[in-house]
Amino acid sequence: MPQSADTLPMEQVQAVANRPLEGVTVIDLGQIYNGPYATFLMAMAGARVIKVEPVGGEKMRRRGTVGGAMLPFAMLNSNKEFITLNLKSAEGVELLKKMVQKADILLENFAPGAMDRLGLGYDVLKEVNPGLVYASGTGYGSSGPNRDMLAMDLTIQAMSGVMASTGFPDRPPVKAGPALCDFFGGIHLYGAVMTALYNKAVTGKGMHVEVSMLESVYPSLSSTLGLYYGSGENPPRTGNRHGGMAEAPYNVYPCSDGHVALLCVSERHWESLLSAMHREDLIGVDRFSDLQHRVDNIDELDALIGGWTSGFTKAALVEVLTARRIPCAPVREIDEVVNDPHMHARGTLKRLEHPELGEVVLPAGPMFFGDSARAELIPSKAVGADNRHVFGDWLGLDEEELAALSRGGAF
Amino acid sequence: MPQSADTLPMEQVQAVANRPLEGVTVIDLGQIYNGPYATFLMAMAGARVIKVEPVGGEKMRRRGTVGGAMLPFAMLNSNKEFITLNLKSAEGVELLKKMVQKADILLENFAPGAMDRLGLGYDVLKEVNPGLVYASGTGYGSSGPNRDMLAMDLTIQAMSGVMASTGFPDRPPVKAGPALCDFFGGIHLYGAVMTALYNKAVTGKGMHVEVSMLESVYPSLSSTLGLYYGSGENPPRTGNRHGGMAEAPYNVYPCSDGHVALLCVSERHWESLLSAMHREDLIGVDRFSDLQHRVDNIDELDALIGGWTSGFTKAALVEVLTARRIPCAPVREIDEVVNDPHMHARGTLKRLEHPELGEVVLPAGPMFFGDSARAELIPSKAVGADNRHVFGDWLGLDEEELAALSRGGAF
Known part of the structure; x- marks a missing residue:
């Protein structure tokens, strides 16, 4: 049985359990669903995940009044530490490089080229830490003719054939309800990072891994593609x-x-x-x-x-x-899924009190690692909640340095 | 640029490239989509994947006349070796255990309990090889009240809320076109295996990892779950x-x-x-x-x-x-997706001549690993094509032993 984590600081929570990513540190520049899902799974497998937000907080935090966007934020950001950094300031970039020196993984899902423009591309950061696993999640990839098309779940559903294959034949194409392109991108990126982390454990070398949403969805169309090849024409939607x-x-x-x-x-x-x-x-x-x-x-x-x-x-x-x-x-209807006795019995869904949302059901991630204690779910925290802990305790900045950087707008 | 693999035997193909899973051996008991997709990605990352089929071949091979099921089989089984084993015979079980001694990973997605009934559960195989990463893909998981419900992509789409959230509000719920539950299960299982493989590289110990399709889909419903929490009721489908x-x-x-x-x-x-x-x-x-x-x-x-x-x-x-x-x-229509100049330019889709299917487009997997040469796609082969190579050259059985086992129906 997992020990209670309610009263323990993060370091000790990680130390009590024998989880597979214990000792691994992740710098999480992910945003929305794709990147944050990959790093959420790392956190639940025992990694220390430091989520880096812009000074005002990730935009998704501010969508709370329309629909219920605060819940998705909470779903994907449990068990992380929360810092802010202004990556458009020289001091912010320097702080990030200091973190990279001490980290194993950096993950980002900005538009292609954005990290290079910040001076934080792989070519730069591999000099700072040659063992770094640097992960990029994109819509279309960092090369190819469509590289710069704007990519969100909706547009990738359109481009990938998901819409063409979903719905009834007498109605227009319709998107799949789940944000499957975002999440297929995120979980494939998780897999690529773990593959590179294994390789690093064997060879000592880091690498740059990349996954695009479009390409990660393609295999899931196997049945439709089979019908296309079988019939020689675009298949009608099959309801x-x-x-x-x-x-x-x-x-x-x-x-x-x-x-x-x-x-x-x-x-x-x-x-x-x-x-x-x-x-x-x-x-x-x-x-x-x-x-x-x-x-x-x-x-x-x-x-x-x-x-x-x-x-x-x-x-x-x-x-x-x-x-x-x-x-x-x-x-099943959504309320039946959220309250599913099966998933609650297995501990993959947990009901807890979230400081900003009240009582909610949050996922604990679908991966079971042998006899490892499952991580207790630690709710997502406020913008910058761990700034002092990370910049002070971990990076070793003193009070004066912290105050100067904060005044200067670095975080 | 990747070197040509057309003329090289499998071992040399793997040796020329600097792929992250070089030297890793996988025993692939996967079937249909879920398990085979996980092991396909391992093969494309450089692992040696030995696909084990029943003596008549995997059932999916025989669906070729209806729809186009041979294409999905080809999509998910490139770059593997193909052997047969009768796991209901004592000799078949013994051969599998010999393979387990020399392997790093075993992956299966039978119904819960099936491997135990064959005498090939984790408790048995960890004694054969304590370093083994043993991976189980299931519909609902190996525990919990719904453990024994029969699980296919369609039924998990129904149970998970995917159908409730897909389609137009004035029409019945409809499944998503892609087999997203199968593939979410498979790619999460890939991620769990890589996590355990990393852990093995650090600690020397294997473990049993498990992923259920139902639980691996839940996070992708984030937006719908947000609306459910925001409104307090089951949201209508949003088209x-x-x-x-x-x-x-x-x-x-x-x-x-x-x-x-x-x-x-x-x-x-x-x-x-x-x-x-x-x-x-x-x-x-x-x-x-x-x-x-x-x-x-x-x-x-x-x-x-x-x-x-x-x-x-x-x-x-x-x-x-x-x-x-x-x-x-x-x-886009399906033919536009299959012929997408972007994915072909990036090498994630490849047009090749398949010995059984003729010219087809097959995916090379969405993961890019730094400067590693991408694996050349090697088309799936006939049932038992590598029996002699695996049982003879790799396990070291001599002609007489091979003949006796074959006569006895072990493969």
């Missing part, structure tokens, strides 16, 4: 049917109080479903006799199943299907 | 508007030949857009004067913009917007 039209039944079916997702990936599933429907008479009939025939007659198939499911509540249908080991799940 | 209703304009707008995604994340963007529209008269008017007002009057806002965009082609609109540095992108 809730399989993106490659390679499974049937595979759909979301109506119930009296919502919807249930249901699929058969073997003949045994299909025969079990017919049995649950009391339609054993259809076992073996030509038009449904194998996967190819079911795909060919999919409209009739889905109407047949949907007519049957609509007589059930979601819960009743899931019970009937589960008893026969047919793959299914209710389509 | 192409921001999932947290925290940005406006933020939508997909009609053109004469398709759609364009467009958003403003600053007042400057908004004023530039009004200027492009020749509607400077609207700068500063109350109902659009700031983000909160634009969100409050979003229907009028979107109608205004959509009326203007519909007079353009996609290309013409993107040109006008880009000239004014307003974030935008065309909604």
